[in-house]
Amino acid sequence: MKVAAYIRVSTQMQVEEGYSLSAQKEKLKAFAFSQNWEIVQFYVDEGISAKDMNRPELQRMMKGVKEKLFDIVLVYKLDRLTRSVSDLDKILKTLNEHDVKFKSATELYETTTATGRLFIRLVASMAQWERENLGERVRMGMEEKARSGKWVINISPFGYDKEGDKLLINEVESAIVKEIYDLYLTGKYGVGKIASILNDRKIRTTSGSEWGYNNVHYILKNPLYIGTMRHNYRVNKDNYFEIENVIPQIIKEEEFDQVQKILDKRSTNHPRSATSPFIFSGVLRCSRCGSHMAGKYNITKRGDKKYTSLNYYCGNQKFKRCDQPLIAQNYLEHQFLQMIRSWDDIQKSSEVATSIENDNDNSDRINSIKKELSAIGKRKIKWQYGWAEGMLNDIEFKQRKEEEEEKEKVLLAELETLDKSKENINHDEYIDILSDIRLNWNHLDAYQKKISVQILFKSITVNKAKKITKPESVEIVNFELN
Structure with a gap:
């Protein structure tokens, strides 16, 4: 009889309890010898749980079953093969279909009778219950530990070192975390560009690999860097919770909040619009049809010289569903500043007050x-x-x-x-912020202007009111604050 011997060990504890690979191998050899069987192949899965069938050696063995490479599958104990009743049924069905027998070296099973099949399922059910019960106890213990502010993951996040169940700031890595936030807040660099900058400087992640989009995005989105630990973020999300002020803070809360606003804004806009010189992209709306307005370069020639102007066009214009003409950015920018200037007088800013009150009612x-x-x-x-x-x-x-x-x-x-x-910014605070923006506008670059507009405004509705080449040709019809 040709035998396939399957061996699995998942934890150091099992090694200590006599389930080590070498121990199982010797016992299976001895059992096969006593039965006058020949072991033609060992299939060994090391450090893998039996919760499912996603195990490379198990899959290779099942392929061997279908190819009739052996007559018997031999294991040291049933729970080495599986701890799932449904997986056991699949395995036994495949073995039966290809006339391959199953045998445990330490347990007596007879899979050819109804009673024998019932008994083996009962044993598998107990193994599954034991695995699930252990998993539940481990999860509960980790959740309780996390709720008390202790770090329960073996790997420390970038910017920190792990000491016991606490996180301490890594001075070198924390400086890089701050730089990532600073670069993103300039508005000039997207997540991917920041990853490229770090890679160009030969800076590596905690695992020693190169930076990618997900690595940088994780740092920008993780409240860990303002001292808030989150648990069950990726798995078991129904039990997700956060514990504030338990981790040493690297980033200021106001900087973190500002980054979240920019990330949210950019997630709804075209990626190129995030770093383009079009100040009002993403928030500009057409007053005639309500469609989004996008940026467009216009190039004109005067003699040997070329001049580039920035304009906005209605998305429905190219389908001939709207007759909104192009709106020049420099005219719109002038009218935008005029609008903010008018709000310096609180009596004239009733529109802002109404907008804020409606949002907060x-x-x-x-x-x-x-x-x-x-x-x-x-x-x-x-x-x-x-x-x-x-x-x-x-x-x-x-x-x-x-x-x-x-x-x-x-x-x-x-x-x-x-x-x-x-808790949103109240009326007076909005006026102060908008006034500061107006006073500093000429000192900001296009990217900083864009961020200021996107953080404060949800939408700005405009119209080309007159066919003249003056700022007065553009009017701001309506706006909506964030």
């Missing part, structure tokens, strides 16, 4: 959500009382509890959003 909805949350709390107590008194069984209590918790989660998320919107 969420009190009715907030009160409504708080009432519903209170009602959910009362119902949860009611269901718990009913369960304790035997009026609800376990399944009914669990279903109702989960329904209420799901509603509660949605309402709390909305309430948090509404509360944050109430």
Whole structure:
């Protein structure tokens, strides 16, 4: 009988308990010899869990089953092969289809009878329960550790060194983190360009590899750098949470918030518009059809010289669905500054006040959500009382509890959003910021102007009102603040 021996070890603990690769190999050799069988191939998966079938050597062995390279699959113990009932069924079905037998060196299984198949499934069920239960305990332990502000991941993030379960600032790497934020805040460099700059300077990531888009984006998006640790960010997202002020801070909160606004803005715009010299790209709207307006270069010749001008055109113009003429950026810029100048007089800035007040008038909805949350709390107590008194069984209590918790989660998320919107810049602060922008406008480059516009304005609606070559030909019809 030709035998394929499958061996797997996943942890150091299993090595210490006698499940090491060499120990399994020797015992399988001895068992095969006692049965007068010949082991023709060892399939060894090292450091891999049995939670699924995504194991290179297991897959290679199953291919050998289909090619009839052997008559028996031999394992030291069933849980070395799988800890999943569904995977066990797939493996046994494939073995049966190709007339290959299964044998454990330490357990007695008979897969040719209904009773034998039931018994092996029961053993696999226990192995699966043990794996899932252990995983649940480990997750709970890690979550509890994270909630107490301890770092639970073995690898330290770029900018920090790990000492025990704490993170300490790495002075060299933290300086690079600050530079990444500084470069991005200039508006001149996108995420990919910053990665290229770091690679050109031979700076490497924590793992020693070159920088890519994801590495830089991770640093710009991660609240870790303002002292907030997040847990379950990539996996088990239903249990995601954040713990503030538990990590040494590298980046100031206002800088981090500004970066998030730019990232959000750029994610909705064409990538090239983010670093183009068109100041109003991404926010400009056509007053005639409501479409976005995009930047366009115009080149004119005067004698031997070429002159380039920056203009905006309506997206519907090329489909002949709008008759909005080109709008020159220098005229629009002049009118934009005139508009801001008029807001220096608080009496003239009622438009700004109205816009801010409308954005922040969420009190009715907030009160409504708080009432519903209170009602959910009362119902949860009611269901718990009913369960304790035997009026609800376990399944009914669990279903109702989960329904209420799901509603509660949605309402709390909305309430948090509404509360944050109430904390937006108030009317007077907007006026001060816009006034500062106007006073410093001529000292800003095109990229800095663009960032200022995109952070403060959600949209600016314009119209070419007159056929004259003067700034007065352009009018700002409407605007919407962020």
